[in-house]
Amino acid sequence: MRLATATRLIGLVAVASMLAGCSASDDPGQRPAGSATPHPTSVVQPTQDPAAARLAALARLAEQAAAELPRVRVARPRTGEVLGADISWPQCPRGLGIPERRTLGLPMPPASAEYVVLGLTNGPGLTANPCLSDQVRWVRERRLMAAAYAVASYPDAAALAEHGGVGPHDGATRLGALANAGYQQALVNVATMRRAGLASPIVWVDVEPVRDFEWSGDRVANAAVVEGAVRGYRDAGYRVGVYSTPALWAGVVGELTLGLPEWRAAGQTSRSEARERCGADWSIQGGAAVLAQWVADRRDLDLTCPGTSARLGRWFQQY
Numbered sequence: 001m002r003l004a005t006a007t008r009l010i011g012l013v014a015v016a017s018m019l020a021g022c023s024a025s026d027d028p029g030q031r032p033a034g035s036a037t038p039h040p041t042s043v044v045q046p047t048q049d050p051a052a053a054r055l056a057a058l059a060r061l062a063e064q065a066a067a068e069l070p071r072v073r074v075a076r077p078r079t080g081e082v083l084g085a086d087i088s089w090p091q092c093p094r095g096l097g098i099p100e101r102r103t104l105g106l107p108m109p110p111a112s113a114e115y116v117v118l119g120l121t122n123g124p125g126l127t128a129n130p131c132l133s134d135q136v137r138w139v140r141e142r143r144l145m146a147a148a149y150a151v152a153s154y155p156d157a158a159a160l161a162e163h164g165g166v167g168p169h170d171g172a173t174r175l176g177a178l179a180n181a182g183y184q185q186a187l188v189n190v191a192t193m194r195r196a197g198l199a200s201p202i203v204w205v206d207v208e209p210v211r212d213f214e215w216s217g218d219r220v221a222n223a224a225v226v227e228g229a230v231r232g233y234r235d236a237g238y239r240v241g242v243y244s245t246p247a248l249w250a251g252v253v254g255e256l257t258l259g260l261p262e263w264r265a266a267g268q269t270s271r272s273e274a275r276e277r278c279g280a281d282w283s284i285q286g287g288a289a290v291l292a293q294w295v296a297d298r299r300d301l302d303l304t305c306p307g308t309s310a311r312l313g314r315w316f317q318q319y
Contacts, residue, residue: 075145075318078114078309081275084302085109086149086293088119092131097122100212103130106298108138115145115316117204117263117291117302120192124153124213125185125229132196145316149204149243149263150189152229154215154222155181168235169228178221179228186232199317202239204263205229208248219254226253230260239314242284243293249284256285261315263291263302270294271303278305290315 085108089096092103101123109116116139121127129135139146155163155178163184164177171177186203193200207226209215215222233240241261242249248265249256262284266274274292276282282289289305308315 075115075312075316078304078312080309082114082304082309082312083112084115084117084145084291084304085113086117086119086300086302087135088149089122089129089131091135092129096130098127101127109299110301113144113301115147115302115312117147117149118198118200119206120148120150120189120203124151124210125155125182126159126188128188128192132192132198136196136198140319143319145312145318146198146200147202147204147316148189148193148198148200149206150186150229151206151208151210152182152185152226153210153213154225155185156213167228168231175221175224178224179231182225182228182230183232183235185225186229187236190233190236190238200238201313201317202241202261202315203233204241204243205233205260206243207252208244208265209252215252219252219256223253223256226256227258230258241290242287244284246282246284258285258287260285260287261290262287263293264289266292266294268295270296271301274301274303 087108089101090104090106091108092105094103094105096103116135118132118135118139119129120132122129136146160177160181163181165171165180167180167183169176169179169183171180189203193203205226230240239261241263242258243263243265244252245265245267264274264277264282264284266277271294274294277292278289288307290308291302292305293300293302295301304312312318
């Protein structure tokens, strides 16, 4: 338990160090004329004293990690197929969320679910699941296992202007700016997860068409956003996996091959169809199958693929 918390703390320190180490060129006061006003969700903020800001951030993160020690446990190994579910903004009480993604009040996971994968976004990137804290509380009360996922999406002009120059990539180039925008989506989601008190050893990056927030027609550009998001989660200390299907992945990012663990969607089918998708024929981007999903009774249900159950602590945090 203490080792897992220490690992998370190392990741948090990486985020704090990155935030505090931003150069003065990130100061909005030095933006070119006509640049967009920063979104309130922006993670990177200017500071006149980077060293002091870094120390303060590290102190806050250390205190937060220490407070978690008595509350989380390591997921114990299981044998055989383990059933779970995933939830996000659709399961929030009706009427919340951004105008394009009003929440639906859909059913929570069934009593048979032993783990829950919680969505961090309200649809596209840079938006937060409006009831994530309540959903984390629901998981804690039932002492379930939990993990996190987040939708990646193509940045609009305002988001690209704000985030394209901030990050580890060359923001002077189009692909570098797009990668930075994906990187910042990841950091915003990490902040959302921390505020909600959700601990997860992995973040699954959801790559699929996003209605009202469409990907571009340039798959190379789309891939830059996804790769930037993957780097953002890794730099924050998390494992990274991919949620998609082979067709949806190819439609968005083409032949991008990352070799990341895979959570494979099966749609409105059946448990047996989801089980089949654990096979090699359903590979999305060259990674190993960990989970497979199907939809039944207005719920998103999931099962562990062969080899996953014995290492549940690698994929889930036990509450």
